[in-house]
Amino acid sequence: MQAKIQRQQALNDSRRALMLDAARAVFQRLGIEGASIREIAKAAGYTPGAIYSYFENKEAIYGALLAESLERLNAAVEAAGRVEALPFELLRGKANAWFGFYAANPRDLDLGFYLVQGLQPRGLSAELNNQLNDRLHDALRPCEAALQAMGLAPQAALSENTALFAHGVGLLLLQHTGRIRMFGQDATVLFARYLDALPGRLASGASA
Amino acid sequence: MQAKIQRQQALNDSRRALMLDAARAVFQRLGIEGASIREIAKAAGYTPGAIYSYFENKEAIYGALLAESLERLNAAVEAAGRVEALPFELLRGKANAWFGFYAANPRDLDLGFYLVQGLQPRGLSAELNNQLNDRLHDALRPCEAALQAMGLAPQAALSENTALFAHGVGLLLLQHTGRIRMFGQDATVLFARYLDALPGRLASGASA
Amino acid sequence: MQAKIQRQQALNDSRRALMLDAARAVFQRLGIEGASIREIAKAAGYTPGAIYSYFENKEAIYGALLAESLERLNAAVEAAGRVEALPFELLRGKANAWFGFYAANPRDLDLGFYLVQGLQPRGLSAELNNQLNDRLHDALRPCEAALQAMGLAPQAALSENTALFAHGVGLLLLQHTGRIRMFGQDATVLFARYLDALPGRLASGASA
Amino acid sequence: MQAKIQRQQALNDSRRALMLDAARAVFQRLGIEGASIREIAKAAGYTPGAIYSYFENKEAIYGALLAESLERLNAAVEAAGRVEALPFELLRGKANAWFGFYAANPRDLDLGFYLVQGLQPRGLSAELNNQLNDRLHDALRPCEAALQAMGLAPQAALSENTALFAHGVGLLLLQHTGRIRMFGQDATVLFARYLDALPGRLASGASA
DNA sequence: AATGAATGAGCCTTCATTCAT
DNA sequence: CATGAATGAAGGCTCATTCAT
Numbered sequence: 100m101q102a103k104i105q106r107q108q109a110l111n112d113s114r115r116a117l118m119l120d121a122a123r124a125v126f127q128r129l130g131i132e133g134a135s136i137r138e139i140a141k142a143a144g145y146t147p148g149a150i151y152s153y154f155e156n157k158e159a160i161y162g163a164l165l166a167e168s169l170e171r172l173n174a175a176v177e178a179a180g181r182v183e184a185l186p187f188e189l190l191r192g193k194a195n196a197w198f199g200f201y202a203a204n205p206r207d208l209d210l211g212f213y214l215v216q217g218l219q220p221r222g223l224s225a226e227l228n229n230q231l232n233d234r235l236h237d238a239l240r241p242c243e244a245a246l247q248a249m250g251l252a253p254q255a256a257l258s259e260n261t262a263l264f265a266h267g268v269g270l271l272l273l274q275h276t277g278r279i280r281m282f283g284q285d286a287t288v289l290f291a292r293y294l295d296a297l298p299g300r301l302a303s304g305a306s307a
Numbered sequence: 308m309q310a311k312i313q314r315q316q317a318l319n320d321s322r323r324a325l326m327l328d329a330a331r332a333v334f335q336r337l338g339i340e341g342a343s344i345r346e347i348a349k350a351a352g353y354t355p356g357a358i359y360s361y362f363e364n365k366e367a368i369y370g371a372l373l374a375e376s377l378e379r380l381n382a383a384v385e386a387a388g389r390v391e392a393l394p395f396e397l398l399r400g401k402a403n404a405w406f407g408f409y410a411a412n413p414r415d416l417d418l419g420f421y422l423v424q425g426l427q428p429r430g431l432s433a434e435l436n437n438q439l440n441d442r443l444h445d446a447l448r449p450c451e452a453a454l455q456a457m458g459l460a461p462q463a464a465l466s467e468n469t470a471l472f473a474h475g476v477g478l479l480l481l482q483h484t485g486r487i488r489m490f491g492q493d494a495t496v497l498f499a500r501y502l503d504a505l506p507g508r509l510a511s512g513a514s515a
Numbered sequence: 516m517q518a519k520i521q522r523q524q525a526l527n528d529s530r531r532a533l534m535l536d537a538a539r540a541v542f543q544r545l546g547i548e549g550a551s552i553r554e555i556a557k558a559a560g561y562t563p564g565a566i567y568s569y570f571e572n573k574e575a576i577y578g579a580l581l582a583e584s585l586e587r588l589n590a591a592v593e594a595a596g597r598v599e600a601l602p603f604e605l606l607r608g609k610a611n612a613w614f615g616f617y618a619a620n621p622r623d624l625d626l627g628f629y630l631v632q633g634l635q636p637r638g639l640s641a642e643l644n645n646q647l648n649d650r651l652h653d654a655l656r657p658c659e660a661a662l663q664a665m666g667l668a669p670q671a672a673l674s675e676n677t678a679l680f681a682h683g684v685g686l687l688l689l690q691h692t693g694r695i696r697m698f699g700q701d702a703t704v705l706f707a708r709y710l711d712a713l714p715g716r717l718a719s720g721a722s723a
Numbered sequence: 724m725q726a727k728i729q730r731q732q733a734l735n736d737s738r739r740a741l742m743l744d745a746a747r748a749v750f751q752r753l754g755i756e757g758a759s760i761r762e763i764a765k766a767a768g769y770t771p772g773a774i775y776s777y778f779e780n781k782e783a784i785y786g787a788l789l790a791e792s793l794e795r796l797n798a799a800v801e802a803a804g805r806v807e808a809l810p811f812e813l814l815r816g817k818a819n820a821w822f823g824f825y826a827a828n829p830r831d832l833d834l835g836f837y838l839v840q841g842l843q844p845r846g847l848s849a850e851l852n853n854q855l856n857d858r859l860h861d862a863l864r865p866c867e868a869a870l871q872a873m874g875l876a877p878q879a880a881l882s883e884n885t886a887l888f889a890h891g892v893g894l895l896l897l898q899h900t901g902r903i904r905m906f907g908q909d910a911t912v913l914f915a916r917y918l919d920a921l922p923g924r925l926a927s928g929a930s931a
Numbered sequence: 932a933a934t935g936a937a938t939g940a941g942c943c944t945t946c947a948t949t950c951a952t
Numbered sequence: 953c954a955t956g957a958a959t960g961a962a963g964g965c966t967c968a969t970t971c972a973t
Binding site: 731735738769770771772773776 | 956957958959960961
């Protein structure tokens with residue numbers, strides 16, 4: 100009996116994963132506005148009704164997708180850089196990891212800022228929202244640690260890390276919306292330059 | 308006769324403005340996805356059909372709203388700083404002008420990044436889109452001029468200005484989505500710090 | 516006073532005629548389904564509301580247009596053939612007159628069969644409908660007279676005339692809907708052939 | 724399993740047929756212009772959305788209705804006359820078959836000439852339109868064959884068949900619109916007379 | 932007589948969601 | 953568990969018509 104339940108559970112999980120994969124593919128193809136339950140179900144080889152055995156509603160799919168996106172983000176960051184590297188090189192590696200992840204997967208960026216009805220959280224339960232925030236924070240923590248290793252006090256490292264994240268996100272947004280073309284610039288180049296300038300800034304005590 | 312036509316024109320404009328106000332309010336309340344012609348009409352005290360005497364379609368409303376927002380942005384930037392100020396002070400004044408504008412009017416930021424289906428341009432005619440892009444560029448040009456006045460070559464000034472804009476936008480986004488609270492930071496403070504550090508960065512030749 | 520009223524009446528009529536001209540042009544351009552009050556008003560240089568000073572509603576415009584079309588039809592038929600011609604030549608002339616009118620002005624055919632919701636009379640008052648029927652009949656009477664002059668009894672002439680009209684209308688319809696192309700035939704040629712064969716048919720007593 | 728799928732398929736088809744029946748009834752009652760998805764759905768006992776599970780859009784309903792009408796027409800023509808009959812009797816039988824079909828089902832005539840915006844083809848895809856044209860042609864082919872069997876050359880048979888079709892259609896139109904009453908004539912009688920006179924016409928070489 | 936503003940009913944269509952089977 | 957049918961609410965938009973001015 101116990102075994103049977105476990106088997107069922109496993110089946111269940113894998114079907115849910117299947118649907119999530121389908122949803123991701125649909126989001127990729129049609130964007131968040133264009134994705135419909137029908138389309139996701141079709142992509143997963145199910146009928147629309149079946150979706151509701153695995154997700155309470157459309158927002159829940161979105162939430163699950165975002166959660167999973169953040170796991171991939173964390174994985175990318177963890178895989179980057181070597182712990183024994185010089186602190187600054189570690190920072191560079193970790194920062195480029197999250198930046199590169201979003202540059203390569205702009206739909207994940209959409210996802211992260213979706214909920215975000217007109218850019219403000221909605222839909223998700225407060226609890227889930229917190230969980231997701233935490234996972235995002237996790238992905239950025241290695242950079243913060245590296246900044247501390249470079250000699251910054253915890254508060255200063257936090258500030259610097261926030262600024263770094265904001266800078267990257269701003270560049271990604273400009274890139275993704277095509278606005279950056281109007282400046283004839285490239286997001287990746289500018290991000291690298293920001294990182295290069297960081298040690299100088301820190302030395303000159305700006306973030307003290 | 309002349310007077311009558313003028314009066315009519317004025318009435319017409321004010322009704323259009325009324326509808327635009329209503330649209331802005333609805334966008335504010337329901338977000339861009341939630342805003343419908345029916346809802347906008349209701350907010351303006353009209354029936355849906357009436358809207359179409361003043362706007363060709365829904366996208367046109369959005370376009371008008373954005374155009375008007377960009378005019379206010381430009382006005383804010385123009386009003387800021389004194390021309391006879393030191394270049395760096397001028398830069399600070401102009402940059403704080405656009406940053407402050409969006410910090411105070413976060414929905415205008417949404418608007419600016421809407422077009423943006425899943426954060427990608429859509430809907431507007433290419434021509435209008437270009438016009439709007441140009442007006443955004445206009446608002447940022449004074450900063451670029453100031454950077455040149457500080458001694459940067461045109462190319463370097465452009466790069467630096469782009470980075471500055473991205474930084475501000477990133478901070479505004481984090482602020483607007485509440486993500487910045489998760490770092491316990493404040494967008495305005497961090498933006499000021501970025502500006503303070505600029506001369507140092509430039510001196511150290513980072514953007515060469 | 517009297518004179519003033521007459522002047523007003525004349526003005527009125529000419530404005531009504533102007534609107535009718537505009538309506539005809541719009542029907543020509545956009546077809547019956549595509550014609551809207553707005554469009555007609557615009558073409559006439561008026562606003563929609565003004566139309567209603569001259570016509571009770573849209574159907575009334577249609578009725579007036581049809582009435583006028585029938586007048587033109589009658590004029591065309593009257594102008595055709597010479598009374599002193601041989602009866603058969605007269606028949607040919609008159610028949611080609613109405614056939615040619617509709618071949619050259621297919622929209623007038625639409626008009627004539629419109630009312631005709633799914634091809635059944637509607638919209639017009641019974642009285643107006645009768646008037647219009649009478650005028651159509653008037654246009655066909657010369658053919659009937661010619662048939663009698665060719666020796667047919669009144670009943671036989673009526674039958675033959677009806678058949679002739681039906682034949683022509685059938686051909687015009689096939690032509691106008693493009694169906695005749697599927698046979699690789701030409702309406703005018705076939706109509707001429709039908710007329711040519713008429714004397715033979717009559718002689719062989721088919722319509723006795 | 725197989726049986727289940729078949730049952731489902733059958734159910735599906737019958738529901739589609741039900742909707743088609745409803746659509747036909749609505750067209751009957753309100754004419755083609757007056758028929759709306761709402762109205763059709765209501766007549767079928769459904770909500771508008773349900774229609775779209777069975778038809779892609781409104782034009783598709785119209786197309787299906789016409790296709791089915793043409794199948795019934797072909798069936799009627801095929802069932803008529805005996806192959807071993809004298810050619811002229813065969814012609815009479817086949818011609819009366821299509822004429823009788825439309826005389827008994829005038830709305831099918833409307834349908835056939837609808838597409839026809841202001842009597843001009845529209846709406847249907849070119850491909851479907853061609854298919855439908857072909858099926859109409861199929862229904863008329865037996866008459867053409869009979870005319871050839873009566874001794875006409877292919878070209879002459881085609882001409883004669885086209886004229887025959889036009890004649891019948893013209894009569895049906897006059898009948899259907901009530902215009903024929905204004906002549907005090909009967910379409911069926913006149914069509915029979917046209918057929919009776921055919922051999923004489925052919926003998927006298929009119930269509931040579 | 933004409934305007935111009937506005938209405939209200941209607942149009943086709945889409946879609947998240949429910950529920951009996 | 954999944955289906956498949958269906959709903960109901962909503963979406964953008966059009967248009968004949970009315971009416972105060």
